[in-house]
Amino acid sequence: MVVETPVKPVSISSSSSVRAHSSPPADVNKHVRAWVEEGVALCKPDGIQWVDGSKAEREGLFDQGVQDGVFVKLNPQKWPGCYYHRSNSNDVARTEHLTFICGPSSDIAGATNNFMNDKDAYKKLGGLFDGCMRGRTMYVIPFIMGPLGSPLAKVGVQITDSIYVVQNMGLMTRMGDVAWKQLGDDEEFTKCLHSVGDVNPDRRFVCHFPQDNTIWSFGSGYGGNALLGKKCLALRIASYLGRQQNWMAEHMLLMAVQEPSGKKTYVAAAFPSACGKTNFAMLVPPKKYTDEGWKVTTLGDDIVWMWVDEASGRLRAINPEAGYFGVVPGTNSKSNPNALKACAKDTIFTNVALVKLEDGTYDVWWEDSDWPAPADALDWQGKAWTPTSGTKAAHPNSRFTAPMINNPVLDPAANDPNGVPISAIIFGGRRSHTIPLVFQAFNWLHGVYVGATIGSETTAAATGQVGVVRRDPMAMLPFIGYNIRDYLVHWFQMRKKMTDCPRIFHVNWFRKNDQGKFMWPGFGENMRVLKWIVDRCHGRAYARETPLGWMPRAEDIDLDGLNISRDDLRALEAVDAEGFKAEILSQEELFLKLAGDLPKEMVFQRELLISRL
Ligand code: GTP
Numbered sequence: 317m318v319v320e321t322p323v324k325p326v327s328i329s330s331s332s333s334v335r336a337h338s339s340p341p342a343d344v345n346k347h348v349r350a351w352v353e354e355g356v357a358l359c360k361p362d363g364i365q366w367v368d369g370s371k372a373e374r375e376g377l378f379d380q381g382v383q384d385g386v387f388v389k390l391n392p393q394k395w396p397g398c399y400y401h402r403s404n405s406n407d408v409a410r411t412e413h414l415t416f417i418c419g420p421s422s423d424i425a426g427a428t429n430n431f432m433n434d435k436d437a438y439k440k441l442g443g444l445f446d447g448c449m450r451g452r453t454m455y456v457i458p459f460i461m462g463p464l465g466s467p468l469a470k471v472g473v474q475i476t477d478s479i480y481v482v483q484n485m486g487l488m489t490r491m492g493d494v495a496w497k498q499l500g501d502d503e504e505f506t507k508c509l510h511s512v513g514d515v516n517p518d519r520r521f522v523c524h525f526p527q528d529n530t531i532w533s534f535g536s537g538y539g540g541n542a543l544l545g546k547k548c549l550a551l552r553i554a555s556y557l558g559r560q561q562n563w564m565a566e567h568m569l570l571m572a573v574q575e576p577s578g579k580k581t582y583v584a585a586a587f588p589s590a591c592g593k594t595n596f597a598m599l600v601p602p603k604k605y606t607d608e609g610w611k612v613t614t615l616g617d618d619i620v621w622m623w624v625d626e627a628s629g630r631l632r633a634i635n636p637e638a639g640y641f642g643v644v645p646g647t648n649s650k651s652n653p654n655a656l657k658a659c660a661k662d663t664i665f666t667n668v669a670l671v672k673l674e675d676g677t678y679d680v681w682w683e684d685s686d687w688p689a690p691a692d693a694l695d696w697q698g699k700a701w702t703p704t705s706g707t708k709a710a711h712p713n714s715r716f717t718a719p720m721i722n723n724p725v726l727d728p729a730a731n732d733p734n735g736v737p738i739s740a741i742i743f744g745g746r747r748s749h750t751i752p753l754v755f756q757a758f759n760w761l762h763g764v765y766v767g768a769t770i771g772s773e774t775t776a777a778a779t780g781q782v783g784v785v786r787r788d789p790m791a792m793l794p795f796i797g798y799n800i801r802d803y804l805v806h807w808f809q810m811r812k813k814m815t816d817c818p819r820i821f822h823v824n825w826f827r828k829n830d831q832g833k834f835m836w837p838g839f840g841e842n843m844r845v846l847k848w849i850v851d852r853c854h855g856r857a858y859a860r861e862t863p864l865g866w867m868p869r870a871e872d873i874d875l876d877g878l879n880i881s882r883d884d885l886r887a888l889e890a891v892d893a894e895g896f897k898a899e900i901l902s903q904e905e906l907f908l909k910l911a912g913d914l915p916k917e918m919v920f921q922r923e924l925l926i927s928r929l
């Protein structure tokens with residue numbers, strides 16, 4: 317039987333419960349107070365709640381959210397501490413066309429970002445924010461991006477009218493009073509103003525003001541549009557700050573590969589949205605490898621901040637986040653058992669299917685999960701669904717929000733303020749054709765070119781057409797918070813600050829054969845490629861020189877225990893000269909966009925590649 321669910325999409329009425337005014341804790345400095353007062357004057361909430369990050373507060377907000385219809389509590393035996401949320405069906409992915417970099421001149425946004433004049437943006441969005449929290453509570457969320465006490469850690473304060481946002485920020489960041497302590501009397505904090513408004517895409521804007529360390533987001537309650545510590549602060553604002561302060565903010569996972577001797581190699585990898593970062597970061601090596609003593613542990617699954625350590629001249633990295641906002645469909649005990657364990661408690665599921673159990677409690681379901689499809693459920697839009705509906709029960713971009721401490725393979729250094737040294741940077745894309753399984757760039761400058769020209773098939777993580785190849789430089793196309801010209805120059809110049817630099821690689825787990833089947837098993841089996849990469853970093857693996865870079869011979873990748881022949885591997889590594897010429901031509905789109913702004917290294921690297929082919 318299909319049941320009525322108390323969940324409704326976020327709407328004005330669903331977040332209208334009003335609480336008594338609560339005053340700021342003593343630790344809040346005058347700069348924050350003044351800014352919050354401005355926010356109150358603009359948004360005109362009926363009440364204000366200063367979020368402290370305590371467990372009692374968290375529980376209270378879930379109770380409130382359940383009452384308001386924002387959350388459904390899941391069966392406490394199967395999903396202890398877990399809640400379900402369904403966002404508005406027009407609000408289930410990042411909206412890149414409604415995302416802006418704002419400043420006095422368009423040069424700050426560059427060729428790849430949408431630009432809005434800052435004064436115009438403040439005026440336009442100011443009109444939308446004016447009175448938007450009447451009848452609602454304003455939450456003031458202090459948070460830290462980065463481990464406590466890290467020299468790179470940044471404090472943000474988000475004002476929002478969404479309980480869903482508060483609860484997600486509590487999982488994704490180091491949220492609460494601890495942030496006031498980290499901030500002290502400093503006036504440098506990222507001012508994040510957010511309202512779900514009326515969740516109308518015509519009145520939805522995600523605006524960044526890098527020069528003001530400010531983000532204004534209106535009209536969306538979803539993920540990267542609304543959890544402003546994540547893509548908005550930790551990538552767009554942070555990349556802008558990094559360029560000025562000689563560090564880097566990148567859309568990368570961060571992992572440690574421990575070999576049988578106990579030695580750890582730290583690897584960062586940039587794949588575009590929904591192209592495998594979370595899965596790779598939590599990879600479970602094949603049994604053969606674990607038996608030998610290999611181990612993979614996770615530091616982060618989406619964002620890294622990197623800087624050059626002066627003492628060693630090496631690149632070091634931290635993960636600024638404290639949780640995972642991961643793609644749900646396809647997550648199961650075969651593909652990513654660690655993610656499933658990370659979600660086992662204290663997790664928020666967004667836009668999966670909701671199932672009412674016989675005892676009246678709720679369960680969740682998604683495509684390619686461990687569990688058989690329920691006889692009936694409510695799909696991600698809240699519509700009755702059965703296995704014969706012929707539609708997806710969970711939205712392809714449905715997400716889990718899980719605290720990283722739940723990850724059974726969390727690396728102990730994940731909370732280390734000093735971060736870890738990076739030995740390899742891997743770039744990758746989702747490419748059905750042309751691009752081989754793995755190659756290594758000849759050097760840093762070549763590697764930057766390889767990263768800058770990543771092509772990847774678009775996914776459901778952003779609204780728009782899915783499956784078309786687009787250039788996604790460093791997997792950062794939607795996240796570079798300033799001019800891409802300066803961003804690429806910054807990447808090239810970082811080399812000069814290092815005495816030794818990470819080796820750079822490119823991978824593609826998604827190559828398909830003529831029957832449309834993946835040629836590489838992926839997931840845990842990616843360990844075989846990772847081992848070659850780690851061995852290359854330590855001068856232990858062979859590679860042959862090819863036009864693209866250094867490549868393993870078929871015999872250099874271990875296939876033991878896999879149903880893949882050396883010939884299959886040759887096909888996976890094959891580079892067809894004609895196909896690759898077409899690839900270079902398709903890079904032209906990016907080069908033309910950047911015309912006049914293209915760093916000369918990009919042109920030289922392309923010429924060298926063409927002459928090698
Ligand atoms: P964002 O959170 O959007 O940044 O995504 P992500 O890069 O973390 O991607 P994620 O690991 O969540 O994977 C996205 C999709 O790719 C899921 O549907 C996975 O099942 C699929 N995927 C991940 N790794 C592999 C792989 O090695 N092979 C194949 N064939 N699919 C994979």
Ligand code: SPV
Nearest residue numbers: 410539540546547589777
């Ligand atoms: C991505 O799209 O790259 C994500 C999800 O990691 S979101 O936080 O919504 O941007």
Ligand code: MN
Nearest residue numbers: 567589590618
């Ligand atoms: Mn991401």
